[in-house]
Amino acid sequence: MKLYNRKDINEYFQSLTYDDISLVPTEVSKIKSRKEVDTSAEFLGEKLSLPVISSPMESVTGIEMAKELTNLGCLGILNRFDSSLNKILDGDSNGNEIKAVSIALNTQIDAVEKLANHNYLICIDTANANNHEVLIKAEEIKKIFNVRVIVGNTAHGATLRQLEAAGVDAVRVGIGSGSVCTTSIQTGIGIGQVSSLLDVLFARDEMKLNIKIIADGGIKSPGDIAKALALGADAVMLGRMLAGTRETPGEVIKYDDQLWKKYRGSASFGVKMRNEFIEGEETMIPYKGAVKNVIDGISDGLKSSMSYMNCSNLNELSRKNTFAVLSNSSYLERLPKK
Numbered sequence: 001m002k003l004y005n006r007k008d009i010n011e012y013f014q015s016l017t018y019d020d021i022s023l024v025p026t027e028v029s030k031i032k033s034r035k036e037v038d039t040s041a042e043f044l045g046e047k048l049s050l051p052v053i054s055s056p057m058e059s060v061t062g063i064e065m066a067k068e069l070t071n072l073g074c075l076g077i078l079n080r081f082d083s084s085l086n087k088i089l090d091g092d093s094n095g096n097e098i099k100a101v102s103i104a105l106n107t108q109i110d111a112v113e114k115l116a117n118h119n120y121l122i123c124i125d126t127a128n129a130n131n132h133e134v135l136i137k138a139e140e141i142k143k144i145f146n147v148r149v150i151v152g153n154t155a156h157g158a159t160l161r162q163l164e165a166a167g168v169d170a171v172r173v174g175i176g177s178g179s180v181c182t183t184s185i186q187t188g189i190g191i192g193q194v195s196s197l198l199d200v201l202f203a204r205d206e207m208k209l210n211i212k213i214i215a216d217g218g219i220k221s222p223g224d225i226a227k228a229l230a231l232g233a234d235a236v237m238l239g240r241m242l243a244g245t246r247e248t249p250g251e252v253i254k255y256d257d258q259l260w261k262k263y264r265g266s267a268s269f270g271v272k273m274r275n276e277f278i279e280g281e282e283t284m285i286p287y288k289g290a291v292k293n294v295i296d297g298i299s300d301g302l303k304s305s306m307s308y309m310n311c312s313n314l315n316e317l318s319r320k321n322t323f324a325v326l327s328n329s330s331y332l333e334r335l336p337k338k
Contacts, residue, residue, distance in 0.1 A: 005321040015192035018224040024322040031311035034303035038313045044148045049073025055239035056102035060261050062249035067097035071187045072295050116145035123150040135166040142167030155196045157203020164211045173200045174217030191217035217312045222301025244285030259287035
């Protein structure tokens with residue numbers, strides 16, 4: 001079996017997803033227990049116990065999710081449709097329980113000023129970071145305020161220098177890979193997340209840029225998170241893995257003797273509520289209970305992966321460079337059988 005490094009995978013003849021690769025331990029691990037493993041990270045000045053960021057989706061990150069993720073040492077980006085954001089802007093809430101918010105391209109500068117005064121991370125929530133209007137908005141914000149700016153999304157590194165020049169501090173990488181995103185089907189845009197992520201990471205290294213990289217989309221399990229961080233992502237953004245938990249917006253629905261919650265893409269009809277081009281779907285997710293249980297499971301899985309790879313911290317994991325490319329049969333063989 002051939003062992004692949006990042007360069008090999010980046011130059012692979014096909015576009016690859018997380019399901020197409022595996023981490024390969026090649027040395028005896030000195031890690032006795034997962035308790036010895038440190039998953040903490042610094043991201044844009046925030047000290048995180050786990051480099052997990054919630055997607056600013058209307059059905060994922062409301063005020064309760066943002067608050068609880070802060071308590072758990074992660075980062076929640078309050079979605080721009082949430083009424084709590086209006087309360088913060090109107091001064092009815094000090095907003096200390098959240099650290100990041102998303103805004104639209106047409107958000108007025110006076111609203112941005114209020115967010116900047118609270119030192120929030122600001123996420124310009126768009127589907128396409130490679131857009132002139134996104135660059136203008138980022139430049140406008142950074143020229144006036146000393147604030148950290150995240151934009152999304154991109155699938156390659158060709159415009160990374162322009163994004164950093166516009167003042168962007170972090171970019172979400174991934175187009176069309178979200179589980180309720182239909183962008184690739186509707187537009188023909190988007191490649192596998194592993195290939196997309198590596199293209200951006202190699203571009204950053206070659207151009208000697210400082211912009212942070214968020215792996216956004218296609219993550220279904222703690223193992224996928226371990227792969228994304230091992231490839232070099234600074235943080236991962238989750239939607240579906242956090243959907244259906246108690247802290248997500250919306251009511252718990254009982255149907256067919258089971259509990260469910262809604263999960264829908266930001267470009268779905270349920271969010272837009274108008275008859276225009278739709279690039280997102282709506283579905284129901286089984287109710288999962290407290291998000292803490294999901295985060296604990298992610299932490300345990302990541303720590304276990306790191307112990308296999310003989311990594312005591314995330315910096316060591318990001319330096320590992322041994323991967324396998326899996327056949328479809330290899331992937332299926334590893335799935336639990338019922």
